[in-house]
Amino acid sequence: MNLINEPATLLIILGTGAGTALLLWKVRWMAALMSIISSAIAAGVVIHTGLLGKIASNEIWEFEIFNDLSLTLGTNWFSYLFLASIAVLAPLVLIYSWEPMRTRQKDRPFYGLFMISLVGAVGVTMARDLLTLFLFWELMTWPVILLIGDGRPRSGKAMKLYFGFGMLSASGILGILSIVSWSEGGVAYTDAVNAMADGSTGIRIAMVLLGAMAFGTKAALAPFHIWAPAAYGHTEDPFTAFFSGGLSKTGIYGAFLVVDVFIGTTILISYGSVNGLTPIGFFIAITGAITALIGGIMAMMQDDAKKLLAYSSISQLGYIFVGLGVGGSTATAGALYHVLNHTAFKAVLFMGLGAVIYRTGEYRLSKLGGMIHVMPLTFWCFLVGIFAAAAIPITSGLASKWLIYEGALEKGVGILVPILFLASAAAFLYSFRILQGGFMGQLRDEFKDIKEAPITMLIPMIIIMIALIVVAFIPGLPMELISRAMADIGMEAPEYSLISLESGVGSYSGLVVMLAVVAGFITAVLMFFSRPLGRHIDLRDTFTAGEEPIPNMDKRYHYAWKFYAPYERFLRPYFNNWIGKGWAKVYKVSSQVARLHRSVMNGDMTGYIWLIFGAMVLVGMVLYRYGGWF
Amino acid sequence: MMDDFRATEIIFGPQHPGIHGNFGTRLELEGDLVHRARMVPGYLHRAFEKLMEQRTWMQNVAIVPRICVPDPDVNEQAYAMAIEDIMGIEVPRRADYIRTIILELSRIASHLMSLGGLGGAIGLYTMPMWVNGERDYILDLMEQLTGARVYHIFIWPGGVRWDIPDNWPRKVNKVLDHIETMLPHYYSLFFESKVTDARLKGLAPFDSRWAVEHGVTGPNLRATGFEMDVRRFDPYAAYEDIDFDVVTRREGDGLARALVRWNEVRQSIRIIRQALEDIPGGEHRAKTPPPLAFMVPPGDSYARVESSKGEYGYYVVSKGGKYPYRVHVRGPSFTHGIDVLEQLLPGNEISDVALITGTLEVCPPDIDR
């Protein structure tokens, strides 16, 4: 395979798939098959290239569209990490979509839109100049909007929110683009690096803020996160796995691009540092930590399972921002590790939940319950996903959070770690809420006869579940990729071996931890099976304080509504969506500005004259200030 | 009724560690807040009122104390008072004093038990262990005097069954001294604790007006600042000769109810001391027909006494003959345990259900009768 053309190969494969799926969208199975095949081939190409180690970091491939305007593409190990996590996830989600999409979504080309946004996401990771990045970014963002409207109440609002924040994100990238092209006359990444190296403090800060606006929005960084619960909560179920697991990673990629590539450690440190922690880094880290906390606490209060997972996604991405902000080898490695982890476990969580929704048609936890009795395999996959999200050591989830914690500790950031601990306590709370509400408790009579999820839905989940568990034994495996990726952005990876990770302050040996767990397992099993197994009794045959069972016991004996009521009462006032209200204010002001604009553009001559006069004064002032003309 | 999916129904009793005796509550929860409570009494329904119509007047003396287990003597007193009123019996003064002592001892025992129950409801198990130890001394005293620990069957129409033994007042004083020295310890264990404050203060408050409307009596009413005590306003036994304070509090919340009970223990000690000192000589029993031939002339009477739970009333109707025509018992827990609780529980956390029941001092057998 010609390495130089490899990015194009990938895009052509995926683009073909996208085109076919879009054209043949009426023939649903054809569209599905084409997209599965093309994305599987693309994933194969990506894995193959990665395994061969044939990532040419400095090769750039140019594709001229017309005069002067060309797309530049290329991959290095750093972008490969993101590319791989997205490209490998896509076929799994597409296979998973086969069954649920057979009966639904007859009115819009699900697979076509999916594939276009996949092409966009892959393109974003491969772009080598800001303009290409922008084009692919938009290609990735806009198809999704058609997948958001799922017909539930408030999905229109979710669409609007996604649209608004999509615009915000786009204008952020345009802002970066204009800064770079204005100061360097080019839009390549190297120009961006130069622009930052030459630029003043103000420009650097503008870059960080615009980066937060552009990429933080996609990665749901507070305060740009409020679109995410709405949008994740209202997309088509199968797509949500990719939306949250895959597409959000492009935002992380962009954030890394801005902080670690464009600006770079050298510039960051030039503003002073404590233990290698820079002011900008601290700012990003603290924003990330607050995002993690807000996400966790909001997730804990949700009854809508999809929104719960959406907020959880916000919380987990907050951890990545902490890793990015803290910087240094350990925390950065942790952040990149968490990118891989989050892709996997958030996908499996949304898939598991999607399977439950597919079988029951119900997404509110208070109306679910008892799924362990009818969907045990789905429960296992979901449980492992939850364990990974809560960083329980028997899955790979701990390794990444551990690295982030240790990175923060190495730098002596005392305040970050407790906030993160609190966020992870919130993670236990929301994890258990979704387990209890959805899978445990009483099984409704209506759901007594539902079947296990179809095999096409189970296989992707089981693949990811096995990956999550295997990596817990060998936490060093993803570090192979991460260390190369870090080398490409000029950082050194922390010490690691296949089975253990080392940081400046401690160590985590995945194999030993797992062996301890296995030892505990053997002891517990010996203890447990020394006695005969328990007699199985019915769910309704339960403690009712000596009273006869109640009517509607399957519903009224299931405790899921307001599961954490005491905390909701206590925390609601502090987390009562004040960020959302702030955005509503922004929206109000901007619509007022628009109204002003409209009132000027009403055909009345006086308005135009005033406008022209104002513009002339403004231009004159600018010219006076910068041009020295007068 | 709430939406089946949002509501959780918790069955709170009768087999529940948090319930006071043999009745239950069905709680409809929203989250952890009680949305609707429905009391389920009847587990102890033994048809006492009906049963009494088929037993002789004197046999019924053995039935009435079973209507309230923790504080049984008030039943005997009220029943005896009603019969005495119909028959026009003049009770000897000495018997009145003995009755007062017994009633107050019983009140102390009952209040201590209920305060211990409050301790149990908030998980402070040291409190029930300690105060029930003191209650046991009182039961010992009762055993010495009456031969029985719980159901004494000692107050008869016309007086008490026998006179107090010679060494008994000394023993009573000794026990009271002991209780008095221990009370400050229990006070600091329970009332001076921040946790008790946090749990009881502002718990299920109501004002006097609401209380009177809902038939609240006794310590629960006095905790709202309403100075109502049958012992003071319609004195029976020897209370008119004895100096004591009617304990009231203003707040009307759980803490006030507990504190009223607490201070009444001290008042009861004061009453017993005075009664022991001033006890006159003479007969302990008026002249009455022999038990097997005990007849009550036609007539009816209502007698009321102040129990540790509230106002206790007996309405006795006689048509002459060996058996009562009708005995109606007005127990304080009937209002406290059914109507008041059903009104108070909604809006409270499930953690407080047992505690509110405890502060109202609901005694399930007297609901069921």
Place this chain on the structure above:
Amino acid sequence: MTFSTTSWVMIFLTPILAFILGHLFLGISRKFTARIHRRVGPPVMQQFIDVMKLFGKRESTTHSWVQDMGALFAVIGVIASILFIPIGGEAVLSFQGDLIVLAYLLVIAPLGMALGTGATGNPNSAIGVSRGLMLMMAYELPFAMVLVAVMLYYDTASLGDIVAAQKGAFNWAILALPLSAIAADLSLQAMLGEKPFDQPVAPSEIASGPMVEFGGKYLGMLMVWHAMSIVVEAGLFVDLFLGGGVIFPGDSVLGLIGNIIVWAILALMMWLISVSINTVFGRFKMGQSLKFYWGVPTLLALLSLSYVVISNLGVI
């Protein structure tokens, strides 16, 4: 990753030691509480008898396979976490996974138990579990600050290194970071599930919550978990603040045994402090315990943490 013979022996002995110590601690505390209550109390060995009785039951009932799994998980988690706690200065596995790993390992058992109890379908269990998790979130904030303060103070996240650093006379962390120690002890109260923070099992509120559907060997598994988790949590405090009980030079077997005995006595002391608080307090409500933990203990822990951070910066 090389283990000496002592380490191997310790790895096998630790769970057994924790099992025995845990039940002994519970037995002693039952006697201790009974004496405060002015009772005689059960014999010290009562806890062993109880567990044996529960495992000896001919029949026990289960609502689903997840309930079996939950009972297993509880014991798995506690055995896995005891292996990462240095006992008497002997690090066991604590160099293979540091405090952060331990903090997450500690969660396996409660989460497993929560799974098992949730599967029984009884709302009392569900409320109990939700309370347990909420309580965890309440004490996690001060406790995390304590952990971070200790880790930053000794500049290591490894519990083995923290214990080693406290070797010597008057070198215990409780003297260096007294405020942290107080905050940690306050958090310990909730971790051990003692009053005023025993809401998860409050009998008079939710009929013993999580345990309500457990009987026979299932309850036996939970009791084993409870007993061993006492050793884990009290032992964690001893390792963090009381020098891990290291008094004798630990290179000889006799010294190691002496150290283990000192460690056990210190852990018992922490447990009895908790039990004596337990006997004289009632139970807070959920919101009240959150307010409590996010108040004074957090403030103490924060003060101590800022002291450590500032002194690490070299200002003081």
